[in-house]
Amino acid sequence: FSLSNTKIFDKLLEKATSPLLLEPDWESVLQLCDIVKSQDVPAKYAIQSIKKKFGHENAHVVLSSLQCLESIVKNCGGTIHKEVSQRDMIDALRELAKNGPDIIRDKVLELIQCWSYGLGQQHKIFADTYNLMKLENYRFPPLKESEAMFENSDIAPEWRDDKDCFRCRQTFSTFIRKHHCRACGDIFCDKCSSKQCPIPKYGMDRDVRVCDACYEKLTSGQPV
Numbered sequence: 001f002s003l004s005n006t007k008i009f010d011k012l013l014e015k016a017t018s019p020l021l022l023e024p025d026w027e028s029v030l031q032l033c034d035i036v037k038s039q040d041v042p043a044k045y046a047i048q049s050i051k052k053k054f055g056h057e058n059a060h061v062v063l064s065s066l067q068c069l070e071s072i073v074k075n076c077g078g079t080i081h082k083e084v085s086q087r088d089m090i091d092a093l094r095e096l097a098k099n100g101p102d103i104i105r106d107k108v109l110e111l112i113q114c115w116s117y118g119l120g121q122q123h124k125i126f127a128d129t130y131n132l133m134k135l136e137n138y139r140f141p142p143l144k145e146s147e148a149m150f151e152n153s154d155i156a157p158e159w160r161d162d163k164d165c166f167r168c169r170q171t172f173s174t175f176i177r178k179h180h181c182r183a184c185g186d187i188f189c190d191k192c193s194s195k196q197c198p199i200p201k202y203g204m205d206r207d208v209r210v211c212d213a214c215y216e217k218l219t220s221g222q223p224v
């Protein structure tokens, strides 16, 4: 009996943001990152689910949802960064900083500063929001530069879209469905991506769909 991935995500998020927690449940947080990293759950679903927690009346639940957000942004790469940089998320975070208790405001300031420093080039909105909140006289904590580095080498590539299969060039249709290889991120028909295997370097320990070329590389012991 396998719960769909989104149900597993929901249960883990409940656990990681339980009001009964006396300290962060890092085990659940890391499992959340793994699910998002292997793209078993769409980035939008993950980010919107976390954002829903911001309205919880218990400040500890809101704080742990911000900690989940922090870990997912740090570990799950560009697709997640794009979702977090959306206007509705930025506005929700500014709302928390404006009206939330000090522990929430300080956590939001830490995140905005860290993302501005580490992701401000790719997502200008983080830098703009940081500068704007400085002008609004928010007092940002000292920046921990080491924690604001976003290493992307072990993040799976974002999925590319196209109208035909990257390998056999067949045009997609109602009958020839699109599929993505988790290793190279290219788009394929089912025939060219019918194999599955784990991709340890991207933290995908379960079998995931890969294209024939990546399957050869990943299973022949060759360094990929």
Ligand SMILES: O=P(O)(O)O[C@@H]1[C@H](O)[C@H](OP(=O)(O)O)[C@@H](O)[C@H](O)[C@H]1O
Pocket: 177, 178, 179, 180, 181, 209
């Ligand atoms: O079958 P569809 O309704 O077209 O949806 C496709 C599936 O979700 C594919 O998942 P998969 O790679 O795990 O097969 C995904 O890679 C494609 O981008 C989607 O378009």
Ligand SMILES: [Zn+2]
Pocket: 165, 166, 167, 168, 169, 170, 188, 189, 190, 191, 192
């Ligand atoms: Zn093909």
Ligand SMILES: [Zn+2]
Pocket: 181, 182, 183, 184, 185, 186, 210, 211, 212, 213, 214, 215
């Ligand atoms: Zn591939």
